Amino acid sequence: MDVNSARRFLTQHDNYTILTHINPDGDTLGCGFALCRFLRGMGKKANVVNGDVLPHRYSFLYDDYYNQEFEEKCVVAVDIADPKLMGDSLEKYQKPGVVDLCIDHHISNTGYANDMLLDSSAGAAAMIIYEVLSGMGEITSEVAACLYTGIATDTGCFKFESTDSRAHIYAAKLIETGIDFYRINRKMFEIKNKNVAAAERAIVSEMKFYLNDRVAVNVISLDTIKKYGVEPAELESIPSVPLTIEGVAVGVTVKEKADRIYKISLRTAEEFNASQICSEFGGGGHIRAAGCEIKGELDDVIEKIISKISEFM
Amino acid sequence: MDVNSARRFLTQHDNYTILTHINPDGDTLGCGFALCRFLRGMGKKANVVNGDVLPHRYSFLYDDYYNQEFEEKCVVAVDIADPKLMGDSLEKYQKPGVVDLCIDHHISNTGYANDMLLDSSAGAAAMIIYEVLSGMGEITSEVAACLYTGIATDTGCFKFESTDSRAHIYAAKLIETGIDFYRINRKMFEIKNKNVAAAERAIVSEMKFYLNDRVAVNVISLDTIKKYGVEPAELESIPSVPLTIEGVAVGVTVKEKADRIYKISLRTAEEFNASQICSEFGGGGHIRAAGCEIKGELDDVIEKIISKISEFM
Numbered sequence: 001m002d003v004n005s006a007r008r009f010l011t012q013h014d015n016y017t018i019l020t021h022i023n024p025d026g027d028t029l030g031c032g033f034a035l036c037r038f039l040r041g042m043g044k045k046a047n048v049v050n051g052d053v054l055p056h057r058y059s060f061l062y063d064d065y066y067n068q069e070f071e072e073k074c075v076v077a078v079d080i081a082d083p084k085l086m087g088d089s090l091e092k093y094q095k096p097g098v099v100d101l102c103i104d105h106h107i108s109n110t111g112y113a114n115d116m117l118l119d120s121s122a123g124a125a126a127m128i129i130y131e132v133l134s135g136m137g138e139i140t141s142e143v144a145a146c147l148y149t150g151i152a153t154d155t156g157c158f159k160f161e162s163t164d165s166r167a168h169i170y171a172a173k174l175i176e177t178g179i180d181f182y183r184i185n186r187k188m189f190e191i192k193n194k195n196v197a198a199a200e201r202a203i204v205s206e207m208k209f210y211l212n213d214r215v216a217v218n219v220i221s222l223d224t225i226k227k228y229g230v231e232p233a234e235l236e237s238i239p240s241v242p243l244t245i246e247g248v249a250v251g252v253t254v255k256e257k258a259d260r261i262y263k264i265s266l267r268t269a270e271e272f273n274a275s276q277i278c279s280e281f282g283g284g285g286h287i288r289a290a291g292c293e294i295k296g297e298l299d300d301v302i303e304k305i306i307s308k309i310s311e312f313m
Numbered sequence: 314m315d316v317n318s319a320r321r322f323l324t325q326h327d328n329y330t331i332l333t334h335i336n337p338d339g340d341t342l343g344c345g346f347a348l349c350r351f352l353r354g355m356g357k358k359a360n361v362v363n364g365d366v367l368p369h370r371y372s373f374l375y376d377d378y379y380n381q382e383f384e385e386k387c388v389v390a391v392d393i394a395d396p397k398l399m400g401d402s403l404e405k406y407q408k409p410g411v412v413d414l415c416i417d418h419h420i421s422n423t424g425y426a427n428d429m430l431l432d433s434s435a436g437a438a439a440m441i442i443y444e445v446l447s448g449m450g451e452i453t454s455e456v457a458a459c460l461y462t463g464i465a466t467d468t469g470c471f472k473f474e475s476t477d478s479r480a481h482i483y484a485a486k487l488i489e490t491g492i493d494f495y496r497i498n499r500k501m502f503e504i505k506n507k508n509v510a511a512a513e514r515a516i517v518s519e520m521k522f523y524l525n526d527r528v529a530v531n532v533i534s535l536d537t538i539k540k541y542g543v544e545p546a547e548l549e550s551i552p553s554v555p556l557t558i559e560g561v562a563v564g565v566t567v568k569e570k571a572d573r574i575y576k577i578s579l580r581t582a583e584e585f586n587a588s589q590i591c592s593e594f595g596g597g598g599h600i601r602a603a604g605c606e607i608k609g610e611l612d613d614v615i616e617k618i619i620s621k622i623s624e625f626m
Binding site for chain 2 (some may be wrong): 157158159160161163164165166168169171172173175176181182185186189190191192193194197201204205213243244245246247269270
């Protein structure tokens with residue numbers, strides 16, 4: 001499906017459920033609430049649905065949001081590469097044929113939806129939503145704040161390689177609606193809760209280096225999360241820490257999900273393909289950021305991933 | 314002078330000395346080397362002059378640069394608000410009438426140059442240089458990398474309030490020349506030496522909170538600097554750390570200068586005037602960032618500054 005078809009689709013349907021992915025980030029929530037606000041502005045009914053509790057730091061995206069009552073007639077998934085990412089609580093949407101339209105930028109999208117608007121060249125799914133919506137009517141500052149948040153967060157505030165001239169041009173257009181991008185960026189990239197900052201420091205102070213300091217590993221244990229009273233989602237800046245150290249080419253974050261179940265998140269600098277490495281463990285993602293799950297004792301899990309990385313060196 | 318007049322000026326003159334300011338940053342160096350490369354590309358002679366040693370992190374801006382031999386006929390200052398900022402070693406350029414053209418974005422510019430192109434609405438001086446040069450010929454990727462660096466650094470990578478839609482539109486144009494903005498941003502905003510990162514963590518892990526967590530204090534001791542083998546200048550990001558903690562309104566950095574002599578640097582969020590607080594100790598600065606010196610035992614120094622801050626609460 002192309003952008004024009006997506007516009008026609010959104011114009012022709014109503015009573016939307018907009019699905020966003022678990023471990024929600026600024027892009028999926030920015031897409032979801034932007035689309036929901038825009039559709040409601042057209043006089044349509046729409047709700048945003050997420051299988052997780054929404055992290056407080058994104059509350060500015062939905063502080064005036066309320067659920068509407070209606071009979072669901074159309075299901076749209078935004079920024080969801082795989083039905084599994086809807087989460088267990090939304091199992092009914094994971095079945096084949098249930099999602100009518102998926103708008104996404106992940107090259108790894110499984111093609112689960114009946115219709116799909118996929119642009120893997122877009123640094124953020126919010127860029128695709130912008131392209132669709134800007135051709136359908138005025139982008140209000142409320143919608144613009146959601147889309148800007150999606151673009152800024154998924155491009156690392158225009159720093160990542162995935163940033164292109166489109167990302168800047170759309171940001172320019174969105175800024176012109178008068179959004180408070182300074183406050184959005186402070187919230188997204190700077191201000192941290194005291195406990196979160198302390199937990200981060202505790203985790204990073206234990207960072208271990210491997211393979212001639214080319215690989216750095218941080219471990220987020222359930223004990224640490226409990227000790228500092230933080231939500232795992234609040235520690236989402238941890239995966240980007242290793243690559244800030246001069247010489248580190250692969251950053252590994254090992255997050256304890258449950259006893260002997262670890263979620264690995266990989267970030268890579270120029271030479272390595274994170275998605276390729278993670279796919280060896282049944283995971284996937286992007287070239288510079290990918291993830292997988294490995295079961296076992298912590299030390300064994302770390303050894304497995306380091307050993308796999310060394311094969312690519 | 315307007316942008317068109319600046320274009321005529323640059324076309325009509327030759328044998329340029331391009332002055333940049335001391336404590337050089339990405340904007341002044343980005344402007345200087347962009348202008349120099351562009352003029353040389355026109356077949357003109359031009360050199361960049363700076364009164365300081367250039368920090369290594371900016372070396373990608375000038376790694377193929379060499380000084381040309383010629384008789385200086387025209388002096389252009391970029392991003393220099395005040396002749397004093399040329400530094401003592403360039404005293405001869407500080408005299409009235411010596412600088413032919415100043416291109417700047419500081420509202421505080423003293424008007425020392427014979428001609429001036431000033432746009433205080435520009436978030437970076439590099440935006441003004443872009444406006445001038447883009448109307449004179451092709452912006453090569455080498456020139457674009459310099460201008461992008463200026464815009465990205467002076468807008469805090471598009472985060473600061475001073476960012477506007479122009480900054481994004483120019484960034485989009487510059488990116489289209491094929492520059493490696495990802496590497497530039499990594500160098501400018503992310504990569505830290507392992508020892509510097511360890512020193513920062515050690516300092517911040519001892520951060521103390523006062524006055525209902527409204528004030529946070531970091532101490533940089535000579536012992537810490539020695540222990541981690543870092544230069545005090547490498548720890549310049551420490552003063553901005555306290556304000557990244559939710560709820561903190563005043564951030565205090567206490568840096569040991571010599572035995573019982575401490576340099577205080579204050580950063581404030583919206584409600585407090587850092588300059589006013591520091592002036593009580595004979596210091597000064599800006600509303601959001603100011604400094605002073607206090608002598609005595611560390612604990613007494615901290616007590617003095619906290620007690621003074623509490624008077625303003």
